[in-house]
Structures are given as structure tokens and as C-alpha cells.
Amino acid sequence: MKPSLLLLSIASALLAGCSDSDSPLTPDTPQQPDFVSVEKAVSIDAGTTYQTMRGFGASDCWTADYVGQYWTRQRDAISELLFSTDIADGRAKGIGLSQWRVNLGGGTAAQGDASGIDEKTRRAASFLTGTGQYDWNNCRGQQYFMQRAKDMGCPSFVLFSNTPPVQFTRNGKGFSASGACSNLKEDAYDDFADYLATVAQHYLHAGYPVTHLSPVNEPQYNWDSGQEGSGWQNSEVARLIRELDRALTDKQADVTILPGEAGDWEYLYKTKGDATRSNVIADFFTPSSADYIGNLKHTANLLCGHSYWTDGTWNGMRKVRQQVAAAAQAKGIELWQSEWSMLGDGYSSEEFVGYDKATEMDIALYMSKVIHNDLTQAGVGSWSFWTSMDVPRWGHQNRFLLIALTPAGGENGDLAQEGSYRPTATLWVLGNYSRFIRPGYVRIRMDYNESRHFFASAWMSPDKKEVVAVYTNLTSDKGIRLSETHTGWQGKAASVRFYTTTARKQLAESSVSPDGPVVLEPMSVTTVVYQLN
Known part of the structure; x- marks a missing residue:
């Protein structure tokens, strides 16, 4: 089935326990931050495409x-x-x-x-x-x-x-x-x-x-x-x-x-x-x-x-x-x-x-x-x-x-x-x-409450088996928690990995289960890679 829509529900959060660590989480260890959430919504529509990279x-x-x-x-x-x-x-x-x-x-x-x-x-x-x-x-x-x-x-x-x-x-x-x-x-x-x-x-x-x-x-x-x-x-x-x-x-x-x-x-x-x-x-x-x-x-x-x-x-x-x-x-x-x-x-x-x-x-x-x-x-x-x-x-x-x-x-x-x-x-x-x-990756539609403090773009691979989203969180007092749902695909993402850069992290790799949240740290750029079924 052709991917057509990815819906992401985003909770914008005050992170009580999310800090920059010199040692990245291992790829198989999901983050479990302590946070206070404020709901926001983001949708990625793979059926609407723009330029090819x-x-x-x-x-x-x-x-x-x-x-x-x-x-x-x-x-x-x-x-x-x-x-x-x-x-x-x-x-x-x-x-x-x-x-x-x-x-x-x-x-x-x-x-x-x-x-x-x-x-x-x-x-x-x-x-x-x-x-x-x-x-x-x-x-x-x-x-x-x-x-x-x-x-x-x-x-x-x-x-x-x-x-x-x-x-x-x-x-x-x-x-x-x-x-x-x-x-x-x-x-x-x-x-x-x-x-x-x-x-x-x-x-x-x-x-x-x-x-x-x-x-x-x-x-x-x-x-x-x-x-x-x-x-x-x-x-x-x-x-x-x-x-x-x-x-x-x-x-x-x-x-x-x-x-x-x-x-x-x-x-x-x-x-x-x-x-x-x-x-x-x-x-x-x-x-x-x-x-x-x-x-x-x-x-x-x-x-x-x-x-x-x-x-x-x-x-x-x-x-x-x-x-x-x-x-x-x-x-x-x-x-x-x-x-x-x-x-x-x-x-x-x-x-x-x-x-x-x-x-x-x-x-x-x-x-x-x-x-x-x-x-x-x-x-x-x-x-x-x-x-x-x-x-x-x-x-x-x-x-x-x-x-x-x-x-x-x-x-x-x-x-x-x-x-x-x-x-x-x-x-x-x-x-x-x-x-x-x-x-060859193609930019796809992404709807959310964009600002100069929080912005993102999403891209799909030529074989339509991978979606990449790059998020920038410029707030110093908030983290962003993503909990994912999607439609238009045969099942959910097979895997979700993300790569965080902060003042103390350099593309540090982490992973969560397809149902788990991804946390975007304060003052960070994070790339989320969804491998699709």
C-alpha cells in the first residue's frame, strides 16, 4: 500500500530530568524522561510532495x-x-x-x-x-x-x-x-x-x-x-x-x-x-x-x-x-x-x-x-x-x-x-x-505549529520504506515528546531511531519501540528515522 499519511501527536514538555550526557543511550535503550506535557499535533502527509534532494x-x-x-x-x-x-x-x-x-x-x-x-x-x-x-x-x-x-x-x-x-x-x-x-x-x-x-x-x-x-x-x-x-x-x-x-x-x-x-x-x-x-x-x-x-x-x-x-x-x-x-x-x-x-x-x-x-x-x-x-x-x-x-x-x-x-x-x-x-x-x-x-529523498508535507523556536521538515526515501524528520528545538526550557500514530501504511513503523545533537552530544543514537515516545531535548537538532514495514 502506498504511504499517504503519518500523524504525529506531539507533547511539548518541561523536562525535569532530561539532561545532556556525554554518553549516548545505547541504540536499544528507550528514553524514559520525567516531564509535564502540553499537547501539540503534527501531521506528515506522504501524499503531498515537494522538491527532490x-x-x-x-x-x-x-x-x-x-x-x-x-x-x-x-x-x-x-x-x-x-x-x-x-x-x-x-x-x-x-x-x-x-x-x-x-x-x-x-x-x-x-x-x-x-x-x-x-x-x-x-x-x-x-x-x-x-x-x-x-x-x-x-x-x-x-x-x-x-x-x-x-x-x-x-x-x-x-x-x-x-x-x-x-x-x-x-x-x-x-x-x-x-x-x-x-x-x-x-x-x-x-x-x-x-x-x-x-x-x-x-x-x-x-x-x-x-x-x-x-x-x-x-x-x-x-x-x-x-x-x-x-x-x-x-x-x-x-x-x-x-x-x-x-x-x-x-x-x-x-x-x-x-x-x-x-x-x-x-x-x-x-x-x-x-x-x-x-x-x-x-x-x-x-x-x-x-x-x-x-x-x-x-x-x-x-x-x-x-x-x-x-x-x-x-x-x-x-x-x-x-x-x-x-x-x-x-x-x-x-x-x-x-x-x-x-x-x-x-x-x-x-x-x-x-x-x-x-x-x-x-x-x-x-x-x-x-x-x-x-x-x-x-x-x-x-x-x-x-x-x-x-x-x-x-x-x-x-x-x-x-x-x-x-x-x-x-x-x-x-x-x-x-x-x-x-x-x-x-x-x-x-x-x-x-x-x-x-x-533522491523527496520532501513531503508536514503540518504543525511552526515558529522560530520549533521547526521541522520531513522526507521520504525513493523506495518509500523510510521517512526522515529533522526537528530543531530552540527552546531552553522545554523538550518535545513525540507519540506516534499513522495511517495509510500497512502497519506501524518497523523501527524508530533518532539522532540528537546538542552542545554535548554529536548525532548520538537512540531508539524507541514503534509505540514509544521520542524526546527532543532543549536547544537541540534531532533527526528521527522511521523504517517502514
Whole structure:
């Protein structure tokens, strides 16, 4: 029988005896908390479906190249945290990323100090040498993580570029002096496209699942210092994408072009600042537009944006995401969220305590708020964090990273000197989504009394044998007790397991009988997995 409806009765409770323990309950031990209940109701309707998930990812920029090359004692364990889907002894070994974003650097690392990029770790290597030859031994650290991701079953690699190789830029640098226009030489569009397609073809032939290629990054910014980048006009991006489509076709590389990487969601659906670099959905996907790219072999009515700067409040982020979703739906466009970290400022003091007072878990929980609204309001089919690993300098805690690195010389030490690493709360909260909502899972309807303190989404596996629900409870004085009933299935769920992340738990596994309650702890993200008969 086709599953059609899951009804959950939720009791919101003051927990008298539910505390964060360093030791998770064993998988076969149900929780028996002492609580005072207040009834709420949630229903999950598997007959109403929304977007299909393509994957959750993170970027290897920039430090993965150092860790992959020089951190030889610990790099295996670091890669396991990112890509493993194994659960042993009641704990997840990793967060099972299903997309890996690989930076195709511009060659500033080979330029050294002459690159003009002061911070060494922000320079990136390239496979293209100064003589125009390809050296596939370059980017060895990045290639290590690519191999590990492949070995652990990551099904999708997204190659992305911040700048054309320095051989092709107007100023011979990886950053731009061209303002709002591209730093790519006028006669080098075909050269840059051929480079991107050649790298994609190389890895496809080597057996890597390269599915997408993103040729520009945040084209609304000028990128005139500090790191690799370039501004781009919409017309210039469209020209490059047409050249890239030709190059991929010539090389018979079955890769989809991923346009966009907009600096924030608003650039996609309205004129914001420079009109020639915004309103991207209409410009790229209106057939009468001079910049139309919707008819190319290697485009797929797909566009991505970044969740920066539109995440300051619950209501504000929902409004922006509803607007970009409406614009995309009007053109039949699938949206991906391809980069977020807690970069912004101006967060509401009612919703965030501020960076000076925030714990790592505060930031991780705020990320869950952004993920939830990107999934349910923007309807994105992919969600990626900015960078997988970095050094948490300047008191930034885990704002920009999943795995915190400390070189042997300390915070300001040389990353080529292996030191220590630490998984952060952000890693594990992302894992509440990435480890369990797998590619091909479909979001299904969920009705409940949603608020910025309590929110959730539900997903069904392609074979309709598993339902995954991810709950975030941001109340500090309440727990949520779920007692489950369901209709439309042949019998009840065969098993119920749940995975809790708090300030002291990292995807800690517990289980209850199909008739037993699941307790969502205060200030937690909990993933409930229902295995169906």
C-alpha cells in the first residue's frame, strides 16, 4: 500500500530530568524522561510532495589542499568526519556529505608573493602551468580529499572556479582590476572554457562522479583584493556558459553547468545595485533575453545562489526565500543553495545573542534555522556550507568552518606544519540533515505549529520504506515528546531511531519501540528515522 499519511501527536514538555550526557543511550535503550506535557499535533502527509534532494555539500577552499598534503597522520580521520555514513557504538563517524565542492584555483599559489594576495593560504594552485601544459600532480591535497570522498561513496562532485587561470586574466592576477566587468581577456573565453572542460573530462575519465561545473563565483562583487575572484556582467557570464557548453560537448563530457553562485538570493529575482549583474533568473531564462542560456545542451534549468546577507531574522529570511522561489517556479527553475556560513552582521538581538556571547552551538543552531528555511521556503534541491575546514582565527568560533584546525605553531602558525583538529557543533548539526536526507529523498508535507523556536521538515526515501524528520528545538526550557500514530501504511513503523545533537552530544543514537515516545531535548537538532514495514 502506498504511504499517504503519518500523524504525529506531539507533547511539548518541561523536562525535569532530561539532561545532556556525554554518553549516548545505547541504540536499544528507550528514553524514559520525567516531564509535564502540553499537547501539540503534527501531521506528515506522504501524499503531498515537494522538491527532490540532490545533496548536501561543503567546499574544499582553501585549506584542504594543505591538510591533504601535509597532515598525513590525521587526514584520514578528518576526511572520515566529512564523508563517512557509518554509525558505530551509538555514534556517527561522519556526516556523509553527498556533494563535494572542489575549487579549480587560478594559479596564484605558483605566483607566490607576486600574486598580490598577502595571505598564503588564500592562494590557490592550478592544473595549468605557465607553459600552457597540464600538470595533474598539482593540487595534491585537494586530490587526496577527492579520492577519499570517492572511496566513501560521495555521489556528486561540483567543480567551481573563482577566477580564470592567471594566464587568461587581463591583469595577470587572480583578483581583478576590471571593476564590475570580467577580468577575463576578451580573446580568452574559449581558452577558459576549454580549461574547465578539460579538468572535468580528466576526472570523469579517472572515475570521479563529476556532475556539475560552476564557472563563476559571486559575480556581483568586484573582487579587487585579498583572494581569487572577479566581477562579471550577466552578459559576460552568458557568453562564457555558451563557450563552456561547446567545450563540454566537444569533449563528450557529461557534466551539467551550474550557473549563478549569486552573492545573495536577492540578486536572482530583482534589480539590486548594478542592473547588469542582477535579476539573473529573468535574464538567463527568458527566451527573448540576449543572455538566454536555457536552450543549451549542458544547462538544465538550474541556478544557484548563496544564503549570505538575507538571514538576519526569521521572518526576513522567509520572505526573501519565498520571493526567490516564486521567481524560479515561474520559469521552471530548480534552485540550489551553494554557499553559506554565518558571515553576516545585523542579526536580530531577539533571535541571536551576538558573536561576543555566542557559543559554537548557538551558531550551529542558527545554521539549522537557515537550512530549514532554504529547504522549505526557497525549496532548494541542494544545500552546501562554505568551507569544510579552516583555522578559527580572530574569535570567529565555528562561523566559517566545519572542522577547526590548529597548526603546530598555533592559530597563526604554518598550515604546512601538522597540528590538531576538532569537529565543531556546526559539523554535527549539518550532519543531522546531510547524513540522513540522502540524494533522491523527496520532501513531503508536514503540518504543525511552526515558529522560530520549533521547526521541522520531513522526507521520504525513493523506495518509500523510510521517512526522515529533522526537528530543531530552540527552546531552553522545554523538550518535545513525540507519540506516534499513522495511517495509510500497512502497519506501524518497523523501527524508530533518532539522532540528537546538542552542545554535548554529536548525532548520538537512540531508539524507541514503534509505540514509544521520542524526546527532543532543549536547544537541540534531532533527526528521527522511521523504517517502514
